[in-house]
Amino acid sequence: MTDWTDKLPRAARDFMAGRRLDEVECIVADIAGVARGKAMPASKFARQERFYLPNSIFLQTITGEWADNPSGAFTEPDMVMVPDYSTATAAPWTADWTIQVIHDAQDQQGNPMPIAPRNVLKRVVQMYRDKGWNPVVAPEMEFFLVARNIDPNQPIIPPMGRTGRRAAAKQAYSMSAVDEYGKVIDDIYDFAEAQGFEIDGILQEGGAGQVEINLNHGDPVALADEIFYFKRLIREAALRHDCFATFMAKPIEGEPGSAMHIHHSVTDLATGQNIFSDAKGRETPEFLHFVAGMQRHLPAAIALLAPYVNSYRRYVPDFAAPINLEWGRDNRTTGLRVPISGPEARRIENRLAGMDCNPYLGIAASLACGYLGLLEAENPRAECLGDAYMSQDELPYNLGDALDLMIENEAMRGVLGHEFTAVYESVKRNEYKEFLQVISPWEREHLLLNV
Structure with a gap:
């Protein structure tokens, strides 16, 4: 050696x-x-x-x-x-x-x-530590297994399962649905074990061929590294079995999109205690400040959480995507959910990020919102107790508007770094401009002879 x-x-x-x-x-x-x-x-x-x-x-x-x-x-x-x-x-x-x-x-x-994504995340984590805090995250990864697609003009379709039938939608949590492409899942487990990664769980999501992998909570940089590696290993596992794995936010028309939900908590560097809970297990002011920071600054972070034109196809009503800034306890219709937990594990789940985001930048942007909330020490609006899907629109619904909000938010640019945000905007404006020059099948079908 x-x-x-x-x-x-x-x-x-x-x-x-x-x-x-x-x-x-x-x-x-x-x-x-x-x-x-x-x-x-x-x-x-x-x-x-x-x-x-x-x-x-x-x-x-x-x-x-x-x-x-x-x-x-x-x-x-x-x-x-x-x-x-x-x-x-x-x-x-x-x-x-x-x-x-x-x-x-x-x-x-x-x-x-300063423009390297891993360094951007390290910068944000260090800002927490300079204040005596340690940020902790637990990401969830959703993705689709789909039939091989070698012609971009053809729509994406679900993969063929072991029964000889294509994967079906609306089978959330079904063990039989997961078994349909069990050989891919087996290779994902084997590759993850060889790479030293621990999977907290794998389940069938609501889309046809849609899978979710949960990871244990831990250090933000280490977990972003794992997601970066996981995307490659999942793709490689799928290719072994004549299908593709895709992390597009919305690969199949009429199906749910794929999210990267991010669970957040913060511990005290000196004591290791969760600052979201007090000695009696109650929610602390810091917990509410973190939520308020998410509500105030997430619109400026959407350009990093939803980085492509396709990302905004996930932000539509009635497709299990929480397109709002409401918060609630054990309420999956809210963009900011507080899961059931003991005081030591009290956390906030950001449900807005898409799986197509760069994991370093998605986690960095989400943490930046909470960090600013802790500094600003304001309280969030009242908890949403009902169906937040009915909430008023507060988020940008296209990449151009999202980039405008990012650049207008001086506090967000200060946390992520001005040089980085300038480069990010330049790259994304270029991509958006390219997309706008493409004529879609919808335009040809409905406008060619009718307008």
Whole structure:
């Protein structure tokens, strides 16, 4: 064993035990959450402490185009990529023995790159810790297994199950529905175990072929790393069984969308106690301040929680998407739900984020809202005790409006970083402009001969 392997987590070392490691994938998440980087022979990785990538990877859109650089000339200087060995994990689907390592992006003076999504989340977490708080999150991941689709002009359809029939909708929590694509689920479990990830539970959601995976609560950066890895392993598991896994917010017309619900709590760094509960187990003022911050600032965070034009197709009534800023105890119609729990686990669930968001940025934006609420120390409006689906519209319903709200909110930009929000806006404006130039089938069907 070389010295660098001693720094790896146990799961990675167990994966490598008794084997000759062939390759190391050195990766970083771009603005979309896509893994960028380099693969190299393990022998070469062992001889170098860092490598370089152009900072322009954070200006690339989801279509592969390049957004304008808000800071000026497009000169593409190199960033220094430094491995975070705590993130090393197996790539168990590859033909040879490979591990992946997430790298931190630094400038050439050794400072964190403020436009790197992982660094944005680290920045927000550090703001909490500077105040003596420790943020804790527990994400839920929803996604669809769908039939292979190699023609973008054709609609997405559910996958074929083991019975020879396509997956059916409205089968939430059905064990038989999960068994229809049990081999994919088995591979997800096997890959997760090889990578050292603990799944809290897997269940059938309401859409045809829609699955939910819950993760245990913990450190925001570590859990964002896991979601980043999970998206890849789930896709790889699906490909083994002749189907696709998609994290689009709304892949199938007429079906529910896929969310990434984020549960939030905050502990005291000195005592480890949940600051949302007092010594007698009652809700604290800090709990209400956190809710108020979510209500006030979430409109400015939607551009990060719903980052694509497709994201807003999920925000429609009667499709199990809480499109409001109401809060309530054990009320799934509210955008901010307080689940049933003991005082030590009192938490707030943000149900607005889509599964298509970059996990680093979605969690960072959600935490930023709560952080600002703790600083502002205001109270939320009254708890919603009824059906919040009937609430007044308060959220942006297209990407352009969402970006406007993000830029107008100085407090939100201050927490996330002004340089980052400028780059994010540039990338997303470019994507939105590209979309608006596409003529849809709906327009051709209803406007071609009728207007």
